[in-house]
Amino acid sequence: MVRDPQQVDRPEQQDRPDPAPARTPGAAGLLHRSLPVPPDALRRGPLREEAWQSPLRSERTAALLGIWLGIAFAICFVTGLMSHLEQNPPTWLQWPSRPVNLYRVTQGLHVITGFASIPLLLAKLWTVYRTLFEWPPVRSIAHALSRLSLLVLVGAAVFQLVTGVLNVARWYAVMPFFFTVTHYWTGWIVIGAILVHVGSKLAVIRLGLSPEGAGVPVEATLYDAAPADTDPDTDPDSDDEPVAEHPEAPGLEHVPPAERARFAGTLSRRGFLTAVAATSGVVALTTAGQTVPGLSGISVFAQRDPDLGPQGLPVNKSAAGAGVEQTATDPTFNLMLDGPRPARLSLAVLGSLPQHTVSLPITCVEGWSASAEWTGIRLSDLLDMMGLPQDASVSMESLQGGGLYRSSVVDPPHARDPLTLLAMKLNGEPLPLDHGFPLRLIAPNRPGVMQTKWVGTVRAL
Amino acid sequence: MLSPYRWAWYLPGVLAVAWGGYGLLTAAMGPMPLSWAVFFAIGIIGHDLLLAPITIGVGFLLGRLLPPTLRAPAQVALIGTGVVLLASFAYVQGRGVSSDVPSAVPFDYAARMGALLAVLWVAAAGWAIVRVVRSRRPGPTRTSTLADQPADEPAG
Numbered sequence: 001m002v003r004d005p006q007q008v009d010r011p012e013q014q015d016r017p018d019p020a021p022a023r024t025p026g027a028a029g030l031l032h033r034s035l036p037v038p039p040d041a042l043r044r045g046p047l048r049e050e051a052w053q054s055p056l057r058s059e060r061t062a063a064l065l066g067i068w069l070g071i072a073f074a075i076c077f078v079t080g081l082m083s084h085l086e087q088n089p090p091t092w093l094q095w096p097s098r099p100v101n102l103y104r105v106t107q108g109l110h111v112i113t114g115f116a117s118i119p120l121l122l123a124k125l126w127t128v129y130r131t132l133f134e135w136p137p138v139r140s141i142a143h144a145l146s147r148l149s150l151l152v153l154v155g156a157a158v159f160q161l162v163t164g165v166l167n168v169a170r171w172y173a174v175m176p177f178f179f180t181v182t183h184y185w186t187g188w189i190v191i192g193a194i195l196v197h198v199g200s201k202l203a204v205i206r207l208g209l210s211p212e213g214a215g216v217p218v219e220a221t222l223y224d225a226a227p228a229d230t231d232p233d234t235d236p237d238s239d240d241e242p243v244a245e246h247p248e249a250p251g252l253e254h255v256p257p258a259e260r261a262r263f264a265g266t267l268s269r270r271g272f273l274t275a276v277a278a279t280s281g282v283v284a285l286t287t288a289g290q291t292v293p294g295l296s297g298i299s300v301f302a303q304r305d306p307d308l309g310p311q312g313l314p315v316n317k318s319a320a321g322a323g324v325e326q327t328a329t330d331p332t333f334n335l336m337l338d339g340p341r342p343a344r345l346s347l348a349v350l351g352s353l354p355q356h357t358v359s360l361p362i363t364c365v366e367g368w369s370a371s372a373e374w375t376g377i378r379l380s381d382l383l384d385m386m387g388l389p390q391d392a393s394v395s396m397e398s399l400q401g402g403g404l405y406r407s408s409v410v411d412p413p414h415a416r417d418p419l420t421l422l423a424m425k426l427n428g429e430p431l432p433l434d435h436g437f438p439l440r441l442i443a444p445n446r447p448g449v450m451q452t453k454w455v456g457t458v459r460a461l
Numbered sequence: 462m463l464s465p466y467r468w469a470w471y472l473p474g475v476l477a478v479a480w481g482g483y484g485l486l487t488a489a490m491g492p493m494p495l496s497w498a499v500f501f502a503i504g505i506i507g508h509d510l511l512l513a514p515i516t517i518g519v520g521f522l523l524g525r526l527l528p529p530t531l532r533a534p535a536q537v538a539l540i541g542t543g544v545v546l547l548a549s550f551a552y553v554q555g556r557g558v559s560s561d562v563p564s565a566v567p568f569d570y571a572a573r574m575g576a577l578l579a580v581l582w583v584a585a586a587g588w589a590i591v592r593v594v595r596s597r598r599p600g601p602t603r604t605s606t607l608a609d610q611p612a613d614e615p616a617g
Contacts, residue, residue: 054520115548118544118547118548119540119544122512122516122543122544122547123540125508125513126513126516126517129509129513129517132509151505152478154505154508154509155501155502155504155505156501158504158505158507158508159500159501159504162500162504163500165548165551166551168551169551169552169554169556169557169566170556170557170558170559170565170566171551171554171556171557172557173556174556175500176496176499176500177496177497177500181488182485182497184484185481185482185484185485185488186481186485186497187481188477188478188480188481188484189477189478189481189482189485190481191477192473192474192475192476192477192478192479192480192481193474193478194474195470195471195473195474195477196470196471196474196475196478197474198470198474199466199467199468199469199470199471199474200467200470200471202466202467202470262521262524262525263524264529264532265528265529265530265531265532265533266523266524266529266532266533266536267532267533267536267537271533271537272536275536275537275540275541276540279540279541279544282541283544283545283548286545286548286549286577287548300549300568300570300573300574300576300577301548301549301552301570301573301574302568303552303557303565303566304564304565304566304567305564305567305568308564308567309563309564310564314564314565315562315564315565316562316565317562318559318561318562320561321559321561321562434562
């Protein structure tokens with residue numbers, strides 16, 4: 001059914017409960033003062049309105065894709081923030097050690113959702129691509145700022161997905177910056193730009209989700225946030241004409257009859273959205289198997305096979321890569337306990353201490369995870385041996401000579417958790433060198449980069 | 462004056478963007494703002510001036526060259542192909558392979574990508590055959606739930 005587009009409420013009217021009667025001069029007026037319109041002779045190619053004819057580029061499509069994408073990016077932001085806080089806890093926060101699999105779930109979700117966002121972002125950008133060529137290109141200073149904000153949003157969103165994929169594929173060399181830091185801070189920019197974008201598009205989103213929205217093509221709706229003191233119904237300079245000026249818009253009615261045959265048999269809006277959603281699901285499945293049990297067989301783009309690696313467990317940093325092959329296999333190795341009661345414990349002494357076996361996952365920040373059985377000494381027992389109180393934090397220091405992840409801080413929730421071990425065995429066998437021989441930290445709900453391998457010193461903080 | 466509704470989105474949004482920008486400029490292991498900006502710009506240019514025009518060009522040709530019954534299956538297959546290529550390109554490049562960590566990126570991703578695309582195109586071909594067969598039957602038929610609906614129908 002074709003609705004009368006004239007019935008479409010004006011978004012700007014919906015968002016203004018108290019329209020002011022008169023124009024207010026000043027900064028707002030300057031921002032919204034119309035700039036000269038370039039001559040029509042320059043309006044060629046994609047700048048022509050008739051250049052954009054696909055009925056799929058409707059406000060409904062844009063709104064639904066935007067909502068899906070917003071949810072996906074929100075999940076990525078929250079899970080990414082959790083990962084950041086766990087690795088860089090502020091003084092007021094001690095990350096809990098339970099639930100055991102919390103980080104496994106959140107970081108797995110982070111990467112899976114990021115991959116699933118790829119088709120959503122591309123479809124959203126395709127749907128609104130014509131607004132890149134709106135005419136006139138700049139109507140006012142405020143309009144220019146609005147377009148600039150979209151540049152930030154699009155650029156940051158593309159940046160996050162591209163760098164995320166590159167990092168998961170371990171193609172670090174192509175990124176001329178430290179991924180972790182950049183991805184984290186750009187995440188703030190993306191989520192902020194999304195909030196600003198949603199705020200500026202509330203009315204258009206509402207329109208897109210209304211029954212009329214399916215037939216309203218995406219137009220130059222970038223700029224629908226004019227000051228409340230202008231009345232778009234009467235103000236000739238108003239930029240607030242996002243949708244209602246295209247009453248002939250629904251479906252193919254805006255397409256010249258000679259061109260309509262080109263769209264026969266093509267996807268409907270619902271079909272397009274279904275295809276995008278299905279593609280998003282397939283992409284999620286192609287990577288989910290690196291952390292979701294049972295899916296590894298179909299996850300063709302998984303970074304890892306959870307069962308592949310020394311003793312059936314993947315490795316992220318090898319002993320050779322860390323440069324510890326000699327020091328870790330030195331027969332005179334002693335674990336240094338640096339605290340109120342310092343001590344040096346040989347492997348024989350460590351082996352004679354009470355041993356415990358726990359089942360815990362290794363969870364990489366790159367999204368893969370794999371469970372294993374670890375056997376070793378409870379960290380809590382060692383801290384008691386060092387004479388440390390229950391609320392003490394310690395530093396685990398590796399035999400590595402350097403590197404960002406040479407050491408990690410273990411706060412009381414993890415340090416005193418009975419599941420936290422200095423492991424000497426993996427799946428019943430002596431710990432392989434690449435998994436951290438002679439000793440490695442293994443604790444619940446903790447990123448893999450903080451499960452320090454080749455531990456040489458436990459130091460009280 | 463902006464409405465309170467807008468401020469509720471704008472204020473935290475602007476603060477978050479400002480916080481992110483501040484962090485990028487001052488982070489301890491600074492991401493080298495220039496290299497970040499270059500990467501940022503490449504992303505925008507790569508999409509707006511390369512990927513999007515190619516996509517639109519392919520869509521245009523699809524509407525010109527294929528008969529209507531084949532268009533929707535081809536659209537779905539092309540959407541899926543594009544996404545699969547983009548999602549897997551970094552794996553297929555194989556730059557993450559490291560001889561001392563054989564368990565990392567351990568698969569033949571090019572072969573896996575090819576297999577996935579083959580499944581996709583076989584499924585699309587099957588769908589296309591169904592549409593062609595149905596279109597040749599006498600009387601009004603519905604070829605698909607994904608295509609051929611009036612575009613102006615306010616569905617869903």
